[in-house]
Amino acid sequence: MNGKKVFYGSLITAALVLIVFVGSQFAELNYQFQGSVFDPAQDAYKFELSDHAGGTFKLAEQNGKVVLIFFGYANCPDVCPTTLAELKRVQAALGDFANRVEIVFITVDPNRDTPEEINRYVNFFSSEFIGLSGTIEQLEPVWEAYYVTWDEAEIGTNGDYLVEHPSRIYVIDPQGKLRLTYQASAQADTITQDVIHLLRE
Amino acid sequence: MKFESLRPYATRFLIILITATFFIAAVNEIVFLIQKEDTDRIPMEIELVIPEGTAELVALGEQVTGIPDEMVFVLGDVLVVRNQDVVSHELGPVFVPPESSASMRLDTADRYALSCSFNPSRYLGLNVKQPTNIWTRLTALLFAVPTTTIIVFIYSLAAKPIQQH
Structure with a gap:
């Protein structure tokens, strides 16, 4: 009698586990990204730029990781700091997945954003962020490949200027494909869910 | 009792x-x-095509054929934007490189006025309805x-x- 109870108990437990497993797999298969999805995914332009720590960042070496790219500049008064703050929240929310995600900031203002300046800027948000700079000749192909256009607008008479640039976050999947974009106003939890799904694919 | x-x-x-x-x-x-109503249906994929030459027409302030001022969707619809133009376009959060496509799932019922690079008014209305x-x-x-x-x-x-x- 006890043996029967154990048998049926085990059977019901196994059935429940199976239902939960199949349900979670089904949910994963039917996952809908919340960002803007490239259809079909494009090969991401493989660039090499100087990073904030004095090394070289090579996108081609990031296979197996999700790379989030944001183009901006250190003197930006609004969109860049708020976006990097949100990306810091993404990094925190990723938990154990964070070591498979790179968050990259690429300058659109190479004249002012020297590696030292970029270093100071990205470290203000997170020591894990990667800040990239270079010469205009090195950066132009990257901007073009990621459809980044920018324009300088002077303010005041002391030579200060603002840079108008797209406020877009690009997501490259572990296979090196450009998969998603978000507006800079995207919420951290939205980005986090999509990134985790990309890592699980 | x-x-x-x-x-x-x-x-x-x-x-x-x-x-x-x-x-x-x-x-x-x-x-x-x-x-x-027409929106009392199951969610589906809805395609919006940006024809070639759209950016030039928009720069001249002319209306582009096939681009409405407002679109009505059902909660859960997927909006697919096909860009046949030679420049990239944006519709709110949807960014579409030239000769490419991008999609977005509409998962919140509301009326939106999204910034739009392929409409002369620079805005496109999206009405996302909860279907019965x-x-x-x-x-x-x-x-x-x-x-x-x-x-x-x-x-x-x-x-x-x-x-x-």
């Missing part, structure tokens, strides 16, 4: 419950059929039947009390 004395009450309650269910379901379906489907109708039934049954049951007791023998 014995069960036997409760039986007439239970019988009357059950009769009212069944009658209310059929009556409300019938009214529900008749109203649905009369007021049914079998589940919303069943939910309505779930709310209406118990309350109606209880009200009619109480009224019936006042109008025609149950005689205890």
Whole structure:
């Protein structure tokens, strides 16, 4: 009698586990990204730029990781700091997945954003962020490949200027494909869910 | 109080419950059929094509054929934007490189005015509606039947009390 109870108990437990497993797999298969999805995914332009720590960042070496790219500049008064703050929240929310995600900031203002300046800027948000700079000749192909256009607008008479640039976050999947974009106003939890799904694919 | 004395009450309650269910379901379906809209459907993929030369027309302030000022969707629809133009375009959060496509799932029912690079007004209205489907109708039934049954049951007791023998 006890043996029967154990048998049926085990059977019901196994059935429940199976239902939960199949349900979670089904949910994963039917996952809908919340960002803007490239259809079909494009090969991401493989660039090499100087990073904030004095090394070289090579996108081609990031296979197996999700790379989030944001183009901006250190003197930006609004969109860049708020976006990097949100990306810091993404990094925190990723938990154990964070070591498979790179968050990259690429300058659109190479004249002012020297590696030292970029270093100071990205470290203000997170020591894990990667800040990239270079010469205009090195950066132009990257901007073009990621459809980044920018324009300088002077303010005041002391030579200060603002840079108008797209406020877009690009997501490259572990296979090196450009998969998603978000507006800079995207919420951290939205980005986090999509990134985790990309890592699980 | 014995069960036997409760039986007439239970019988009357059950009769009212069944009658209310059929009556409300019938009214529900008749109203649905009369007021049914195009957006009372299951979610689907809806395509919006940006034709070649759109950016030039927009720069001249001219309307682009096939690009409406407002689009109506159902919650859960996927908007696919196909860009046949030679420059990239944006519709709110949707970024579409030239000769490419991008999609976005519409998962919040609301009216949106999104910034739009392929409309001369620079905006495109998106109206995302909650569809009336079998589940919303069943939910309505779930709310209406118990309350109606209880009200009619109480009224019936006042109008025609149950005689205890």
